[in-house]
Amino acid sequence: MNYSKQRESMLRILRSTKSHPTANEIYMEMRKTDSKISLGTVYRNLNLLCDNGIILRIDTNHDSVHYDGCVEPHCHFVCSDCKRVFDLELDTSDLDDKVREETDFTVSGHSLVFYGKCNNCKD
Amino acid sequence: MNYSKQRESMLRILRSTKSHPTANEIYMEMRKTDSKISLGTVYRNLNLLCDNGIILRIDTNHDSVHYDGCVEPHCHFVCSDCKRVFDLELDTSDLDDKVREETDFTVSGHSLVFYGKCNNCKD
DNA sequence: CCTAAAACAATAACGATTACTATATTTATT
């Protein structure tokens, strides 16, 4: 993987927010400083960074995929009203072992997403 | 919701398998007995059945959405090789309460998907 | 039977993502 200033800029954006942006939101943010950036470049780099474990993909069932610059194990909450994605502190590191006990599968990890309404939307 | 033989047939298919088929797989299965069935009908009914809690949507991060005729709370394992979806017995009913303790959010449920390799693919 | 609501098949449209192509940038080598 060679250096590219586009990819560096994407990583900077992802690591400076807790908003879990979508590909298009990252694209819009990048266009503020680089009007020539291509949406294809954003997608290609997001996949590259995911495949190398540098960022995290969050599938919310709701709309398009969200991305997280924080790869420390944690889980997420998606508000079914505003669709925002929140980080949760919940420790679920024991779950993978439970599945290993129950099955003969090789478990590499899990994705845990909670649904409901956030503080702003719950009334 | 009026009766329709297309929807009845879909439910029969979904409840008679543990394979968690995609919309297209259900469509292909239905075409065996009804060559006129429309893919739009399959999608419309899948959404209708999901919205009414009669079937379950499973988002695997991998490809298109899978559906489950069993709505009893359970979680899933997706093989990253063959992409098959397996049921797990794991009881995770306590997780929602843990999130309620940690946050002020209204929690309606969660989706828990494990990743790894199944027995067939792990070597 | 007759009517209104709901469902249908067929097809067009949409939005997110990926593929393609010709050009530019990065990195390693002389």
Add this chain to the structure above:
DNA sequence: AATAAATATAGTAATCGTTATTGTTTTAGG
């Protein structure tokens, strides 16, 4: 610094899963 190979890019076209539209058919209730 010049060169060459590998990698990345912008721009655009194509793909794929899903949803919307339309005119017709089926269902359910009076």
